Amino acid sequence: MASAGDSSVKQNNKQRILEATIQLMNEQGGAVGTSQVADHLGISPGNLYYHFRNREEILRELFERLVQELDEVLRVEAGEPIPVARLVACYTGGTRVLWRYRFFFASAVDFIGRDPWLAQRYLDFSRQSQHYMRLIIQSAMKESPGPVKATARQTAHLAEIMWVLWVSWPRYSELAQPGRKLGEADIGHGLEQIAFVLAPYLGEIYYKQVLQRVHRFVKGLEREAQT
Amino acid sequence: MASAGDSSVKQNNKQRILEATIQLMNEQGGAVGTSQVADHLGISPGNLYYHFRNREEILRELFERLVQELDEVLRVEAGEPIPVARLVACYTGGTRVLWRYRFFFASAVDFIGRDPWLAQRYLDFSRQSQHYMRLIIQSAMKESPGPVKATARQTAHLAEIMWVLWVSWPRYSELAQPGRKLGEADIGHGLEQIAFVLAPYLGEIYYKQVLQRVHRFVKGLEREAQT
């Protein structure tokens, strides 16, 4: 325990730098610099540059985290049956991740414009996520066909639309509520809106169930926030 | 004509600065600076600062243009009947404007975070636009009720969803097609996707008509591009 404890303490600043970057960029936008991060943590610029070669490397590492965390939540196999509970778990879990890294989507154009490597990785990420979403939507519609039937092509459209909404909603919420601190209510509203796109393709009962579980998730967030 | 000609020539650089800013920010992102704009035009920094007090003022002026141009296209009266042609005109015309000023939405968080005045104006703008969209959607659905019926509340949801998609799509297209030059095909695809959200609430014939006209609009863009 002594050696494990030691090494984790030693590497502590690296994690703190990553966390601080997330926090500051979520609050102030993607233009936050290395000096601001260092200042905020009360460490020296030199210290920060001991842990990371440059600013780009911080962003890349944060992006890899985002990718992995979302993949863990969204990963489904083709043909795998997806009950309501699972559908909503993907959905709310994904929202958690996208909310946590919302700064990234807000500044994606800037980040990607300066780092071709990131551009390619982001593209793969976007495609993979939409692939999962198609599978999930397909399964949900099979389980409960709604008043409107969807072809495979339309399923692809739905997945793309929902993906764009999903990653855009945090930023939109921030702009729609300037100054105010954002929280559970906004997340919940976004979740409902995105689910609404799917509504005509799901049965009414199924859709109600989804909304109910989403609502329960939002309540859970509130409880967490009070802790 | 001489005096009018003179003054317009004198003020030419001001317009050129605004146009260059739009172009550069669309190409390189919202972080483009005053010096880059001046360089690109082959004029001096001092010249630029003769026409604008500071960088902020350029952005404000561009924003006001955006607001006005979109308002001209989208303005409808409550209760005004809206035939398909008009619906599609709002829609394609709006897309033109949003595409032209796409840099603004891509960097809205940054811009707004540094300029409270802009934050408030953007909020008004967003609300007003969604208001128009509600009226338009309502009218369209009245004219041709689809397989799913929408309540007033749902109409508001639809308007918000479509607004978010509308302003987010240009940026999404850019990220989805890195490097490639974007054009009519991408605009057309976005238009179809956003219309798709509305599909269940419109009659099939009406929806087909919309798609047809959208398609015609895209063809028109291609013809323009060749000129």
Added chain:
DNA sequence: GTCTATACGCCGATAGAC
């Protein structure tokens, strides 16, 4: 691992000549 000190460059902005 962490610090201090420092170099370099870019951008926003102003002063003053033409």
Added chain:
DNA sequence: GTCTATCGGCGTATAGAC
């Protein structure tokens, strides 16, 4: 209206002591 010259500030990144 336009230019040249210049200042100050901030952000990235490195060198070298502790």
